[in-house]
Amino acid sequence: MAAHTPKMGADARASTSIGVREDTTMTRDVGRSRLYGAERMVHRLFDTAGTTRTVRLAGTDLTLPVEARFGSVDSVRDYVTRVLALPDVIDRFDRASLPVLVRARRGETAAHYRRDVQTPEIAIPESSQGRWALRELVVLHELAHHLDDSGGRPHGPDFAETLIELTGLVLGPEAAFVYRVIFGDSGIGPSS
Numbered sequence: 001m002a003a004h005t006p007k008m009g010a011d012a013r014a015s016t017s018i019g020v021r022e023d024t025t026m027t028r029d030v031g032r033s034r035l036y037g038a039e040r041m042v043h044r045l046f047d048t049a050g051t052t053r054t055v056r057l058a059g060t061d062l063t064l065p066v067e068a069r070f071g072s073v074d075s076v077r078d079y080v081t082r083v084l085a086l087p088d089v090i091d092r093f094d095r096a097s098l099p100v101l102v103r104a105r106r107g108e109t110a111a112h113y114r115r116d117v118q119t120p121e122i123a124i125p126e127s128s129q130g131r132w133a134l135r136e137l138v139v140l141h142e143l144a145h146h147l148d149d150s151g152g153r154p155h156g157p158d159f160a161e162t163l164i165e166l167t168g169l170v171l172g173p174e175a176a177f178v179y180r181v182i183f184g185d186s187g188i189g190p191s192s
């Protein structure tokens with residue numbers, strides 16, 4: 001992977017996270033840590049699926065899709081453009097027609113989505129510490145923030161449903177099933 005070498009500074013900090021680690025400017029974000037924890041389990045399942053891509057979950061044998069890894073922010077930008085142009089995504093999400101900027105986030109280890117700007121943006125860490133963010137499941141998380149029009153909490157149950165549906169449309173029903181089972185087991189649902 002040809003990643004940018006980070007400028008090491010006071011804010012360069014070690015990340016032990018293998019999942020989503022993200023800042024948010026929104027104040028009421030109840031449920032975020034629970035959702036992050038559940039996502040880490042999903043990511044781990046994808047990481048351990050091996051070359052056969054087969055896993056067993058909730059008594060069901062599944063063949064997981066191959067998850068894309070991105071070597072640069074440019075390739076993330078191309079991917080986001082392709083996802084927002086998918087007919088199924090356009091049909092399901094009105095906000096797919098809204099442009100989103102994809103930019104590098106230097107000196108940071110967390111991916112980030114901002115809606116409160118003229119053009120919404122996804123910022124992706126380009127440093128070696130942030131390289132974990134250049135995986136498809138993390139980019140889909142940020143895109144779900146862009147597409148979520150529920151008006152609910154940033155990482156609340158409606159967002160979780162948007163993420164599940166988007167993942168299903170892009171990666172297929174097995175991936176959506178994984179999210180649905182693990183989120184359900186984690187108590188993330190309509191009443192959470």
Ligand SMILES: [Zn+2]
Pocket residue numbers: 022141142145154155
């Ligand atoms: Zn988020």
